[in-house]
Amino acid sequence: MTPLLETRELGRAFGALQAVAGVNLAVQPMELRAVIGPNGAGKTTLFHLISGLLAPTSGRVIFRGDDVTALAAPARCRRGISRTFQITSIFPELSVLENVRVAVQLKAGDNFRLLGGRSVLEASEQRARDSLRLLGLIDRADELASTLPHGDQRLLEIAMAVAQEPELLLLDEPTQGLSPEDTVATVGVIRQVARERKLTIILVEHDMDVVFDLADRISVLHFGQLIAEGTAAEVRANADVQKAYLGGLD
């Protein structure tokens, strides 16, 4: 089976700092892959390289068999890669519904309808409501996004990405800043979304426990390099991983 996403010797340097180096990933369709690693391992940089917010200094990104390395973030999104951010990134003074609706509209096109465009608005609103229902936020559709509690804002951001009906969903620390109870709930929602929408998901996580029962496979980054990959059991048993996490480098 050809992988949905591949990275080949992907690397990014910031001056002398090699944030990501020679990373080879292959993520299969409908796989739920977790990328874990201690702070500063290069997880978010890797996400920026895959989503196109950063250009790599070496290597390639292959999506659905096409080399997308040269494409900027908006073009990669339109090809089917949607993402969330580690620090919640929403449209704070728009309604919850409008946050998601705009996400649908931007990907679907017809954005330069300067007058009218009611059909565009209605079609995107329908899909936005579906996504809000899936994420359990439909009751808050008319509230301002900025008034939602932190946990719901994290879910809203996922709703925006899911509403775009991507093939590949990148979640950057979706449980960041959540209470233990909210973390459990969010993990449950992610699992449900993956199943219902048949999505391929790459999830960056700081916390190993979050991903062990969620991910099909786990890739471990350490100082920008991939040091292990496999199922939860394999990764847990890996000596290099134990050293990276327990060696006081966190």
Place this chain on the structure above:
Amino acid sequence: MIPSRLWALAALVALAVVPWVLARHQLSLLTDLLIAGLFAMSLDLIMGYTGMVSFGHAAYFGLGAYASALVLLHFAQPVPVALLAGALLAGAVAVPVGWFSTRATGIYFAMLTLAFAQFLYTVAYKWRDLTGGSDGIAGVPKTALFWGGPSLTSPHAFYFVVATCVVVSLFVCLAVVRSPFGRALQAIRENERRFTSLGRDPRPFKLVVFVIAAAFAGLAGALFAPFRGFASPEVMFWVFSGQGLMMVIMGGIGTLVGPILGAMLFILIQEVLSSYTEHWMIFTGVVFVLIVIFLPGGLVGTARRLGARA
């Protein structure tokens, strides 16, 4: 709460009836207020809806005024031709300016628009053969509404031309900000990086709205020239751009109607007080500060908040 449709109807009726009860100089003042209102409203498109604070919006008002003045004076065309010329010239010049300026954001965007505006001001000031230099272009006639029609010299006739332009522009702009394009603009205002990662480059959106805003400012300027009978470099000076920002904030940023009212308040204070003191700006400043501190959201924003609570 009174529905906004009723407000709109009341405003339209007022605009139609008021000229018949006002004295001549009052009607002239009202015409002035409406022109300034159109200018401030156009600024709100980029400032309030897209989050692009332009410090050079007066340049497009001025370009509209000059284009209109030249068309009316040298070609004796009907007023609508001059209005079209003003809007088109302002919009056309905004294309290259916007193309460069939208590469920057925030304070850098503001500084770029200011720099371009001062450049255009200098051109208007120095290009004597075309613009009359510091004297400007005087004796701009109020021609007719159409070829062979009667000229619009009566204050009432010209008032209705201005009022119609302002009302139609307001409705067009309201439709634009509610369209898919306008919704995208508001998302850009809220979070540009999120916008980018959702699949579109914000720059084309910013450029298009910048040009639209400039064209409406140009229309306001194109009304100004025949109404006052002149076009001069002062209307392109950065001070007027700054006043535009004040009008928008006083009236209510991101409301379109608010900036029209803000402009009216601003010019009214100026008109009333400047006959008593040359230091009228002090008073304007005090009112501005009071509104910013005690009426966040400006006149319209505050009224809506109170209305929603009631």
